[in-house]
Amino acid sequence: MKEYRGLAADIRKNNLLEILTETADKEIVEKVMHFRKHVPFRFLSPWIGYKSDTQVEKDSQDYKNEAPYAIFRDRNTIVINSTWISFLKSNYKLLIDYGYWCLSQYVQSKNPGVPDIAGKLIKPAVRGSLVAQRMYWQIVFDQVEQLQCIYTHKQLTPQKFDVEHYIPWSFTAHNLIWNLVPADSSINSSKNNKLPNKSFLKDFVDLQRMGLQIVFDKSPKNKLLDDFAVFGVSVKELLNLPSHRFFELYDNQISPQLQLAHQLGFAYWNYPNH
Numbered sequence: 001m002k003e004y005r006g007l008a009a010d011i012r013k014n015n016l017l018e019i020l021t022e023t024a025d026k027e028i029v030e031k032v033m034h035f036r037k038h039v040p041f042r043f044l045s046p047w048i049g050y051k052s053d054t055q056v057e058k059d060s061q062d063y064k065n066e067a068p069y070a071i072f073r074d075r076n077t078i079v080i081n082s083t084w085i086s087f088l089k090s091n092y093k094l095l096i097d098y099g100y101w102c103l104s105q106y107v108q109s110k111n112p113g114v115p116d117i118a119g120k121l122i123k124p125a126v127r128g129s130l131v132a133q134r135m136y137w138q139i140v141f142d143q144v145e146q147l148q149c150i151y152t153h154k155q156l157t158p159q160k161f162d163v164e165h166y167i168p169w170s171f172t173a174h175n176l177i178w179n180l181v182p183a184d185s186s187i188n189s190s191k192n193n194k195l196p197n198k199s200f201l202k203d204f205v206d207l208q209r210m211g212l213q214i215v216f217d218k219s220p221k222n223k224l225l226d227d228f229a230v231f232g233v234s235v236k237e238l239l240n241l242p243s244h245r246f247f248e249l250y251d252n253q254i255s256p257q258l259q260l261a262h263q264l265g266f267a268y269w270n271y272p273n274h
Contacts (some may be wrong), residue, residue, distance in 0.1 A: 040071055040078060100267050114260060130163045137163065137182045140211045143218065145194040149184040150203040151191070151271045156182050166204055167254060168193045171261045178253075181207050187271075194269030195258050205250045213239055238260050 007016070020032055034074040047060040047067040060070045068084045077133070088095070100121055108117040141147065149156055162263075164183035165172070170193045171181060181204060186198040196204070215222055216235050225235050231249050238246065263267065 024163055044071075046067075067158070112118070130175060130180070132224060133163050133177055133180050135174060135220065136177055136215055137161070137180075137211065139222075140214045142184075143214050144210075145250055147182055147207070149187070149208055150181060150200055151187050151196075152184045154184050156184065159187065162188050164188055166196055166200075167261065168195065168266065171257070171264075171266060177224040177231065178208060178227050178232070178250075181211075189272070191269050195261055195266050197268055197270040198255075198258075199270070201251065201254065202247070206248050208250065209239075209243075211245055 007019075020028065023029065037048065038053075041053045042050060044050075044056055044060055047065045048056060052058055053073075057073060059073045060067050061072070063070060063081050063083075066083060067081060068088075069078045069080050072079065080108050100118070104118040104121055108114075111117065138158060141148040141156075141161075145158075147156045147161075148154070149161075157211065162185045163180050164187050165175075166179050166181060168191075169175070211229065212225075212235065215224060216239060229233050229240060231238055231243075238249070241249070
């Protein structure tokens with residue numbers, strides 16, 4: 001759908017539903033109908049068994065064995081059994097959560113390398129605040145006054161910088177500090193949901209190491225330091241590594257995610273004239 005209609009990755013749910021339900025595009029209708037072919041019929045198997053869709057539709061309309069709903073294909077409709085309505089209303093949240101849990105387990109089993117499947121199934125309405133992450137880099141600015149943007153090579157100041165996701169948030173669905181760096185304000189709109197070219201990695205890792213060293217020295221109890229647990233060693237051990245080993249740890253963490261994101265359709269990006 002995203003490729004066929006050129007839909008934005010962050011399209012609003014209501015806008016997407018409107019496209020899916022009101023379109024006259026035969027290809028879109030066919031894709032949507034794929035998900036409605038068997039599930040409504042097979043779901044009723046515990047109550048009325050399954051021999052064919054036609055048999056299930058007929059038996060469901062009699063609410064055989066107290067089936068929870070009836071299927072009317074000619075009206076493209078299901079009708080909830082009135083004896084189930086009270087139960088469904090009372091347990092709605094539990095049923096929804098259980099359904100998402102089962103779905104996330106299934107999707108994760110089919111996509112073992114994709115991070116945060118659950119976060120992708122239930123997209124937060126608003127991204128989490130980056131106030132704490134900005135304060136982390138303010139600590140760094142307090143010591144060095146100026147930093148250079150790893151993309152544009154322009155000088156950044158404590159008053160003028162954006163906090164930028166190296167691997168796009170739309171893929172990772174997290175704001176962990178090891179994936180965030182200060183950047184020129186033009187980058188978030190230019191890079192957007194694209195993947196950084198490999199040529200930026202060394203500067204990114206060097207900036208991450210410098211920032212980590214400063215924050216660890218000046219604010220050793222900073223909660224964002226816990227984000228580095230993903231590397232499997234303590235922050236002190238991480239900083240004691242030689243530069244090439246520090247880089248290897250980052251490369252091993254980031255490169256597979258970039259490769260997988262690219263396979264899933266995320267495009268690579270490079271800053272003009274870089």
